[in-house]
Amino acid sequence: MSLKQENSPYSNATVGLFILSNIESSMIYIDLDMNEIVDLRQIKYFLAVVETLHFSRAATKLGMAQPNLSMQIRKFEEALGCALFERTTRGVALTPAGAYLARRAEMLQTQFQEVMNMTQQIGRGEEGALAIGFNGSAMYGRLPLALERFRRQHPGVAVQLREMYAADQMPLLLDGTLDVGFIRDGTPTSGLKMTSLTREPFHAVLPQSHPLAKEKGPIRPRALRDERFVLFAPRIARLAFERTMEVCKADGFTPNISLEAPQWVTIVSLVAAGMGVSLAPASVNKLNIPGVVFRPLRSKGWSSVDVWTKLDPPNPAARVLLKIAQKEFSGGEPKS
Numbered sequence: 001m002s003l004k005q006e007n008s009p010y011s012n013a014t015v016g017l018f019i020l021s022n023i024e025s026s027m028i029y030i031d032l033d034m035n036e037i038v039d040l041r042q043i044k045y046f047l048a049v050v051e052t053l054h055f056s057r058a059a060t061k062l063g064m065a066q067p068n069l070s071m072q073i074r075k076f077e078e079a080l081g082c083a084l085f086e087r088t089t090r091g092v093a094l095t096p097a098g099a100y101l102a103r104r105a106e107m108l109q110t111q112f113q114e115v116m117n118m119t120q121q122i123g124r125g126e127e128g129a130l131a132i133g134f135n136g137s138a139m140y141g142r143l144p145l146a147l148e149r150f151r152r153q154h155p156g157v158a159v160q161l162r163e164m165y166a167a168d169q170m171p172l173l174l175d176g177t178l179d180v181g182f183i184r185d186g187t188p189t190s191g192l193k194m195t196s197l198t199r200e201p202f203h204a205v206l207p208q209s210h211p212l213a214k215e216k217g218p219i220r221p222r223a224l225r226d227e228r229f230v231l232f233a234p235r236i237a238r239l240a241f242e243r244t245m246e247v248c249k250a251d252g253f254t255p256n257i258s259l260e261a262p263q264w265v266t267i268v269s270l271v272a273a274g275m276g277v278s279l280a281p282a283s284v285n286k287l288n289i290p291g292v293v294f295r296p297l298r299s300k301g302w303s304s305v306d307v308w309t310k311l312d313p314p315n316p317a318a319r320v321l322l323k324i325a326q327k328e329f330s331g332g333e334p335k336s
Contacts, residue, residue, distance in 0.1 A: 040112065042076040043105050045069055046084065050102045053092045122316070129158045130317040133169040133181040135237075137264050138305050140283035141198065143182055146328035150321050157317050165236055166308075173308050179318040182325075184281070185240040186306035193311050195322065197329040199302040202247055203285060203294040205271050205278040213293040220298050221251040221279070228258035228276035230267050240303065244279050247301035268292055305329070 048058040049069070059066040077084050084098035094102060122128045134143065151159060162178070169181035174191050186194050204224060206213045212223060225248075234241035248255045258276050261267045264284050271278050272291035281303035285294040313319050 042072050043108065045072050046076060046101070047105055049073060049085065049092065050094065050098070050105075053094075055092065128156075128315070128317055129160065130180070130315060130321065131160045131162070131178045132321070133162050133164050133172060133178045135166055135169075135182060135184045136163055137184045137281065137284060138182040140264075140281075140286045141200070141305055142328050143305070143325070146321070146325040149328060150324050153324070154317065154320065167236070169308065173310065176310075176314070179309070179313065179315045180321055181308040183306050183308060185237060185243055185304055186308060187239050189308065191311065192308045195307050195309070195326070197305045197307055197325055199304050200282045202244070202279045202297050202299060202301050202303065203282050204297055205268055205280050205284070206293045206295060207271055207274045207277070208291050208293050209274070210277065210293070212295065215295055218296040218298040221248050222253055224248075224255070224277055225253040227256070229255040230259045230261060230270045230276040230278045231255070231257050232264075232267065233260040233262055236262055243301060243303055247279055247297065247299050250299065250301065265289070 045058070045062065048062050049055060052058045052061065055070055055073075056066050059069040062069065073085070080097075080101075082097040083095050084101060086093045086095050132147075147159070147161075150157075166181070166183040166186060169178060169183065170189060170192070172178040173181050182197075186196075188194055204212070204219055204221075212219055231244060232241050245255070259270060261270060264280060265287055267278050267280070268284065268287050268289045270276065272289050279297065280294070282294075282296075307322060307325060309318055309322060313322075
């Protein structure tokens, strides 16, 4: 913004204003010979004189000495490079520049406060944007409820969801493209903090026509030792694959893997078609694909849903979402 007053001792001054985000000092820089600074309090002083059109009464209202008020207004005028008031023996009147500033000054104060309020809201994670990566099976549990709670409590945050494998999330979290990554069976990674949200048991995934599909109680993994298995590809999710293998090996056998697939919906659909059996985290049964039956396993094996963030997340909204997710998955209060 520039102000210029003709026929004035300040007519050659061009004024540029920008607000610093320092709420305590509340300063505005005035680009005048690169060394003038105006305190926002001077705008408050200016508006008091505008209201009373009398320096003494304005000083009384402000609780300050009249000479000090006059000095502050004079400094303000010098910084702006134009006269704001016409001083006569009969009183004080606004110059054209002063009348313009009077109309705009209250708006400037309001806008400044709005900027400060927005800054504080972003700092609390109540406004801004949040980029979230997620593994597909992480959505089968309570994660959608955590995301809905976050959206409801913080509607000012624009959420972007990106479904991708953990291996694809990792570099995007490290370079700041993603703020949070929800993963299945995550592994500790340099530069990232991993927080475990929940553990869940494995279930056997069987074709509806399988003899064990009618079993009422948990079945032993070794009851499937002669079956063909459809499992997650280890190159996509190494730890998820290893935990599934450990369930089988702990019961005395190594599964015969006939097919590998990249998504649980594909694996379960292949099982439903009679192309084999599988072992899956319990929450996968929410897929409700016809022709397949889930049965609990008699096993101590488990699968986890974890979350990756930066060691010290720069986005406050990431910290807020993490606490909400911990609360949703635990059913208790957010962890510190």
